[in-house]
Amino acid sequence: MKMNTREVILIFLLQFQVISGQNRYKFVRAGDATILPCMQSSCSSTDWLHSRNGGPLMDVVKNNTVVSSSPGSQRLRLMDDCSLLIERVMAEDAGYYGCDRDQQQILEVLLTVLTLTLQESDPMSDGRMFLKCSVAFYEDRLQCNSRSLRWMDEEGKELSSYGVQQNGCVSFLTVSPVSRQRKYTCQCVKGGHVEVEARYTVVSTEESTRGPGGPGAQSPGRNVLIFVIRAVVAALMLIFLIVAVILVKLKSKRNASQGP
Incomplete structure (x- = not known):
């Protein structure tokens, strides 16, 4: 991809500042909001550029307007002092940010997201x-x-x-x-x-909280009652099955004795 002169200059300055330790680092937790400062009295010709993982520089703000086609544009807003507000920060927001005014670099920020x-x-x-x-x-x-x-x-x-x-x-x-x-x-x-x-x-699951004395633990009496009810239901189902089998056999014998 062919870069214009402006991008080449910005990349060169970024590399120089990384070596010299003059970068502004910004650390933020995913899901939070953060503001990248670029305090200026006028934002009529302010641009913000973003690069992820050393990739090409992309405009996220152009001439004081958020670029709608840029990733995460719905979460970006330019403040009155030209600072960039990022809402609900995500991992993909991490990377290099550059604030320009009249095509002159004002500030660089390296954003790290946890x-x-x-x-x-x-x-x-x-x-x-x-x-x-x-x-x-x-x-x-x-x-x-x-x-x-x-x-x-x-x-x-x-x-x-x-x-x-x-x-x-x-x-x-x-x-x-x-x-x-x-x-x-x-x-x-x-x-x-x-x-x-x-x-x-x-937060523990319901099963894991039902230990002795734990939250949601059931009393011994309630456990016994549940066991008795289940045993009675099982016995009734067994009796019903036995009766059904007997009735089927009696009907078969009756039909056999009557003959054709």
Whole structure:
């Protein structure tokens, strides 16, 4: 794809700033709203450009107007000070953003998005569930390692490596069934500092909460009554089946004795 002079200049400046450490990083949790600042007194000729995964630069705002054909345009809005508002942030929103005015670069932002979801449980895993925490960012600028993502329990204690599987910027936590709600937090850490975190509350299924003394537990008397009712119904069905068989045999004998 052939790039125009403006795109070439922007890519060159982006690469220079990444090396020199002058980028503005923005970390946000998926589902939240975020504002990319580009504070100007006039937005009559303001453009916003976006690049995902090192791909080509695309206009998301052109001459103070959101480009309707750009991905996620319905969630974008240009503020009065030319800053870009992104509502309900998604992983695909991550990447490089550049704010231009009169075709001159004003600001660059590298947006990183943290997503935390509950994966479907494996029927063969004894009811265990899996939480997936992932980070979407611009190319390899975050440099994920084994300490880039960490899991915390509801008491703020870091969970051990047991039950945690991490591959790059994706980490899975194995959650065992419990008799109450449990909260787990995934944190994105950069340079020893927590940049953004997401929390997930695991709600036990009805079956798992019906342990002794657990929420929704049934009393022993109620359990006995249910057992008796089921036994009576089964006995009545058996009696009905036996009577039906006897009646069929009696009818067959009567027909045989009467003859043709």
